[in-house]
Amino acid sequence: MKRNIIREKSFEFALMSISIAKELHSKNEYILSKQIMRSGTSVGANVREATNTISKKDFIYKLNIAQKECDESMYWAELLKEAGYINESQFDNYCALASEQLKILKSIIITARKNLSLS
Numbered sequence: 001m002k003r004n005i006i007r008e009k010s011f012e013f014a015l016m017s018i019s020i021a022k023e024l025h026s027k028n029e030y031i032l033s034k035q036i037m038r039s040g041t042s043v044g045a046n047v048r049e050a051t052n053t054i055s056k057k058d059f060i061y062k063l064n065i066a067q068k069e070c071d072e073s074m075y076w077a078e079l080l081k082e083a084g085y086i087n088e089s090q091f092d093n094y095c096a097l098a099s100e101q102l103k104i105l106k107s108i109i110i111t112a113r114k115n116l117s118l119s
Contacts, residue, residue, distance in 0.1 A: 006104050007051070010044035010066070013097050017041055017073065020094065024085055032085065036076040042069040043101065056116045060109055067105045074098045 017040020024033035043066045050062035074095055081091040 004051070006047050006101065006108065007044070009097065009101050009104065010047045013070070013073075013101060014041040014044045016094055016097060020077075020080070020086060020090065024080070027085065029085060032076065032080060032083075036073060036080065039069045039072040039076060042066070043073065047105075056112060060112050060116070063105055063109050063112070067102060067109070070098050070101050070105065 017037050020040075021033040021037035024030075024036075046062050046066035046069065050059050050066065053059045053062060077086065077091055077094045077098070080086045081088065086094075
């Protein structure tokens with residue numbers, strides 16, 4: 001079976017999001033923990049949905065949602081860092097993976113759009 005890098009990266013990102021949310025819970029921060037967990041796990045869920053779509057348009061749509069959720073997750077991470085809930089290292093690791101995913105998603109979306117216009 002062919003490796004699916006974006007599925008692997010988005011799953012890893014979801015696990016990082018869950019880990020941060022757990023840590024926030026231990027600090028009695030429940031609102032922001034839900035936000036980062038929701039957006040961070042949504043990336044992988046939408047990537048997974050995209051791989052099971054019927055049409056190319058739906059595929060592109062689902063990956064666009066994944067891209068937006070990934071960017072939203074970076075926002076929550078920035079907020080958490082500035083508020084002192086996560087440290088610089090956690091922030092850097094989280095955002096590095098988010099940035100990597102954004103690049104991969106953007107590339108897949110561009111290629112899919114080109115292929116859609118060719119058909």
